[in-house]
Amino acid sequence: MQLDSLPSIRKVGKSGIQYFFKYPANLSQSPHVYTSEMSQIEQKIIRKAAAGDRTAFRQLVLEHSHSMFRLAWRLSGDENAAEDIVQEAFIKAWRKLDEFRMDASFKSWLHRITVNTAMDYLRKHVRRRQFETAEPEWERMDLAGELPDTGTQIDIGRQTRTAMLDLSEAERTALLLKHYEGHSIEEVARIMDISTGACKQNIFRAVKKMRVALRPLVAT
Amino acid sequence: MKMITDEDLTLLYYGEHEDPALAATVAESAELSARYEALCAELKLADAYQPPLRDDDYGAQVWQRISPRLAGEKSSSGSRVTNWLTTLAQPRFSLAGALSIALVAALAFTLGRNGGPEPNNKPVTPSGLAGSTVVAIDSSRLLNHSVSAHLEQVNILLTQFVNTSETSSGETGHVTDLLVANRLYRQAAVVEGNQKLAAFLGDLEPLLIELAYQAQSGSTASRERMQQEVKNGLLFRVRVMNQQLNKSEISV
Numbered sequence: 001m002q003l004d005s006l007p008s009i010r011k012v013g014k015s016g017i018q019y020f021f022k023y024p025a026n027l028s029q030s031p032h033v034y035t036s037e038m039s040q041i042e043q044k045i046i047r048k049a050a051a052g053d054r055t056a057f058r059q060l061v062l063e064h065s066h067s068m069f070r071l072a073w074r075l076s077g078d079e080n081a082a083e084d085i086v087q088e089a090f091i092k093a094w095r096k097l098d099e100f101r102m103d104a105s106f107k108s109w110l111h112r113i114t115v116n117t118a119m120d121y122l123r124k125h126v127r128r129r130q131f132e133t134a135e136p137e138w139e140r141m142d143l144a145g146e147l148p149d150t151g152t153q154i155d156i157g158r159q160t161r162t163a164m165l166d167l168s169e170a171e172r173t174a175l176l177l178k179h180y181e182g183h184s185i186e187e188v189a190r191i192m193d194i195s196t197g198a199c200k201q202n203i204f205r206a207v208k209k210m211r212v213a214l215r216p217l218v219a220t
Numbered sequence: 221m222k223m224i225t226d227e228d229l230t231l232l233y234y235g236e237h238e239d240p241a242l243a244a245t246v247a248e249s250a251e252l253s254a255r256y257e258a259l260c261a262e263l264k265l266a267d268a269y270q271p272p273l274r275d276d277d278y279g280a281q282v283w284q285r286i287s288p289r290l291a292g293e294k295s296s297s298g299s300r301v302t303n304w305l306t307t308l309a310q311p312r313f314s315l316a317g318a319l320s321i322a323l324v325a326a327l328a329f330t331l332g333r334n335g336g337p338e339p340n341n342k343p344v345t346p347s348g349l350a351g352s353t354v355v356a357i358d359s360s361r362l363l364n365h366s367v368s369a370h371l372e373q374v375n376i377l378l379t380q381f382v383n384t385s386e387t388s389s390g391e392t393g394h395v396t397d398l399l400v401a402n403r404l405y406r407q408a409a410v411v412e413g414n415q416k417l418a419a420f421l422g423d424l425e426p427l428l429i430e431l432a433y434q435a436q437s438g439s440t441a442s443r444e445r446m447q448q449e450v451k452n453g454l455l456f457r458v459r460v461m462n463q464q465l466n467k468s469e470i471s472v
Contacts, residue, residue, distance in 0.1 A: 054290060061286070062279035069278065073271035082271070087286050094290050160269040178234060179266060185236050203234075204227050211262040218261045 043102055050097040057097070060106075061090055067107070067181075068114050074176045075118040077165045081125065089117040108183060112191040115173055122169075156217055163213035167206050170194075174202035175210070229256050233263060288376055363412055367405050367421070368465040371458055374398055374424065378455050381431065382447045385440075399428040420461050427454060 042063075048056035068089060073082035092113050100109055164172060170192070177188040189199035224245065231237040232246065233256075246252040275281070377398060406421035427450070434443055 054287070057290070058283050058287070061283045065279035065282045066274055069274055070271045074269065079272055086282060090282065090286050091289055094286075156265055156268040157270060160266055164266075164269050179263070180269075185234075200227075200231075204230060207230050207259075207263065208226070210266055211259065214262045214265040215258075217265055218258070 071114050085118045085121050089114040108187050170202045171206035175206035229259050364465045371462040375458050378450050382451050395432040
């Protein structure tokens with residue numbers, strides 16, 4: 001049977017969320033697929049920056065700031081912390097640029113620095129969980145119970161954030177790098193400096209916990 | 221047949237399962253399809269964990285914040301003297317830098333007046349410059365370079381000030397450092413006999429005092445008024461003076 005001929009399945013849940021279920025025909029177009037190939041232009045810029053060229057490093061900062069902020073925010077759950085983490089991570093990257101191997105992915109390298117910086121930052125600072133304060137009563141309801149009538153108004157983002165920040169550091173980091181940043185499991189393992197097996201286990205545990213937390217939000 | 225676990229389905233979802241036939245197996249089984257579908261739906265919700273948006277120029281903002289710190293963090297390909305001077309001019313070193321410059325300037329001035337040999341006995345060097353004159357020129361160049369780096373810091377501070385509506389956490393300390401450094405550079409300029417530079421730094425001082433006060437306890441209204449004043453002229457003057465100092469450094 002040709003995989004491409006498999007039908008896509010579409011489902012509309014009670015919550016009105018639509019999603020598509022397609023088999024591998026679209027896996028290759030998935031946002032999770034990540035290429036570690038680095039353009040020659042970027043290599044040139046990195047070499048210049050590693051030699052102390054600030055203008056070249058500025059280009060790298062302009063290129064990667066948004067991506068690093070997204071990762072830092074997802075790791076910390078706090079906007080101000082994420083801003084600080086991004087800046088510290090770039091300073092560290094500047095210091096260590098000459099250690100970067102050109103055959104590696106620069107994005108992965110930066111992400112590794114960002115993850116380490118975020119972990120240091122979070123250990124030093126009390127993590128602020130703004131969402132824990134002033135929550136409306138209905139949002140504190142047991143998610144395993146029935147959803148309120150205003151289910152469609154539930155802030156899914158907030159619930160997801162709560163679930164995400166309830167994961168352990170390793171689980172959250174592994175899931176973020178895999179799910180949102182699209183790194184391969186091998187890359188995630190390298191970034192986190194753990195074995196591929198340990199990385200997979202972290203992702204499995206994280207996915208399991210997230211599914212339990214988010215399941216009530218998916219209409220059956 | 222091997223049992224298909226949720227872990228297998230997770231790997232399939234992320235396109236990382238080793239068995240290329242797994243997708244077909246899942247597709248052919250109603251039970252597996254339902255499980256996979258549930259997994260997709262639940263993980264799809266995780267996409268709602270989205271960070272707040274940054275401005276398009278966020279990268280430029282990050283650069284503006286980190287660039288003053290970079291020179292002190294790594295040796296560039298420039299000369300050692302230039303690196304040392306640049307490092308000295310960074311915020312955390314600005315006071316020490318200004319003190320050093322003031323000391324060198326004072327020393328050069330003293331040597332120039334009292335320290336040299338009698339004019340009649342003075343040997344003429346090949347370049348035609350006496351030892352004390354060389355010291356004086358070096359101190360002048362040192363002063364220009366350092367004040368230029370100082371004005372670069374002031375320029376960054378003022379640019380940040382006119383573009384942000386709130387005081388940042390490190391602003392107060394930074395302004396105070398720049399204020400003290402500014403005074404020392406002004407005194408060094410007086411000792412050097414550079415009246416124009418001394419006058420300019422003198423003009424800058426009240427603004428830095430007001431900025432330091434503003435950073436600690438100023439109101440939004442006074443901040444806006446100051447932002448307007450800075451935009452209307454002082455920022456431009458700082459940049460022009462900085463350019464002139466750079467040019468004079470080249471001409472030396």
